[in-house]
Amino acid sequence: MTITQLHYVLAVAEHKNFTLAAEKCFVTQPTLSMQIQKLEEELDIIIFDRSKKPISLTEVGEKIVTQAKNIVNEAGRIKDIVDQQKGYIGGEFKVGIIPTIMPTLLPMFLNNFIHKYPKVNLIIEENTTEEIITKLKNGHLDCAIAATPLEEENIKEIVLYYEPFVAYIPENNINYSKKEIDINDLDNDNILLLQDGHCFRNGILNLCKNNKFLEDGGFHLESGSFETLIKLADEGLGVTLLPYLHTLDLNENNKAKLRNFVDPKPAREVSLIYPKNELKIHIIEALRNTISGVVRGAIAFQNVEIISPKLK
Amino acid sequence: MTITQLHYVLAVAEHKNFTLAAEKCFVTQPTLSMQIQKLEEELDIIIFDRSKKPISLTEVGEKIVTQAKNIVNEAGRIKDIVDQQKGYIGGEFKVGIIPTIMPTLLPMFLNNFIHKYPKVNLIIEENTTEEIITKLKNGHLDCAIAATPLEEENIKEIVLYYEPFVAYIPENNINYSKKEIDINDLDNDNILLLQDGHCFRNGILNLCKNNKFLEDGGFHLESGSFETLIKLADEGLGVTLLPYLHTLDLNENNKAKLRNFVDPKPAREVSLIYPKNELKIHIIEALRNTISGVVRGAIAFQNVEIISPKLK
DNA sequence: TCATCTTGATAAATTATTTTGATGCAAATA
């Protein structure tokens, strides 16, 4: 069994077609046929059922493919180790970002970064915190941006910035008239939050433990976007909290309903997180510097005294 | 990079000697030299510092070796998949057992098992519950025996038996005169327990929540063996609890101090646990049957009504 | 139904890689 053979197997499994898979592997079709036959012979099992159209995996084949992916993935990390040693800033670099950070932060640094490090092939994906942790640990992500602290084993966190929350108070609410809000003022309101998995929620729940929402769960909202939350708040269903960077894009009408918190402001800690093995530490450092640079201007002036909750 | 090359690298890393490593790989020394050179050339780094005696790993070399182990380990699982498919009962089979189960259970089934399945190369190691979980997940163990329930993701549990606890009451204790003990009778005693990590401890703490030991922690004992606990109890430092199978080996003097619990007896659930992928399920089933057979005779007659605590 | 197309298997020739036995060379040992 060779790593090459496993690559061939994966290609056929993906394309369900020997000829096409061969092209993708930059070899001729007989090469693929032969090598896969050799592997099947060595293992004395059949991986592909060639009688079906399109070609399908046998039951064992499925398992072999799953494991082959693991092996190939692990093998790929050898290159990462070497790149790290050489201080090479380039190659594939996969970053996970949680949904509530993605739309505001990404545009701020993306252009900057790809121009500064053109050799890096940046691959960004939106993931929940939970997905991020799994993928960091199994190597499907090189680093991620999420709300912290997570205190996960084998994962390191470098704080990028503290982002204060801003209250969004609809007009009919008794707190609307206040210029600034204390977190305890909201004790009697429904606080509309994002669905679980969007870790933003965890960030707030711990701050207002006396809130009705938590006590009796008058109603349970599982919205996926701040836009929905704002509309629901406008309907008089409660108040909501928005991370500062999100409030910058609101229209004037909505901005009028924003109220800053008095110090100490509730805030979320946003960090760059990555596996302890520090395989791509050079690229991670590059990313950190880029983000720090652009973010400083955007939120540094906000005098954030943190009530950073212990997440999850 | 080939899997063979990685094997060669690991062999040299282990033996610190090309000639010896070559022997272990059943190839000649030039083969090893060439292949490792080829790999070093491909990666454009040096793995081994040949100037030192004995040969040593470079800094990158260390990392490469660590990763090579992962790759080789993952590659080895392909064989497991195939074996599983073929229902083959044989090959290497690694079992972890927690310290408080090892000495009593192992002798009961070991002989039986290795005679019944001579093709299985059984490798037993003593591990804490925590180690077991890690090793099951990363494939360094095929299955394990531990106190349950653990409720760990990706790990399955099959209960082997329920083992009742027996109280060990020193003579000076007020409970000594009782023929049977109620768990609540011990509320005012120090209960001597094994150190953390030995999961036996978790099994008891939840049962007697009012115990002084927990309330004020008059003193904290971190003993590693039941023998020590028994001696400390004899010194008048408290009472201790022993799993039933352990009590069978005590001397007469000690046995006199044992008191059964009244129903419902506290008990620990002992299970065979293994990864959800069920890679070696046939061997695991074989092991389960063997253990069930021998254990039934030993503790089935104990009318165990379980207070099985939820473990950590 | 019959020609045609698609697609994987096979054969033979070619090319590339791996392994080996013989030997060299440097450093340690005695």
Place this chain on the structure above:
DNA sequence: TATTTGCATCAAAATAATTTATCAAGATGA
């Protein structure tokens, strides 16, 4: 200085991978 130890090197031999050309089975479609 002679000897041993241990890795590197080399060229020949053995093995293995790849390719080109071709085939055969099943699908497609006129």
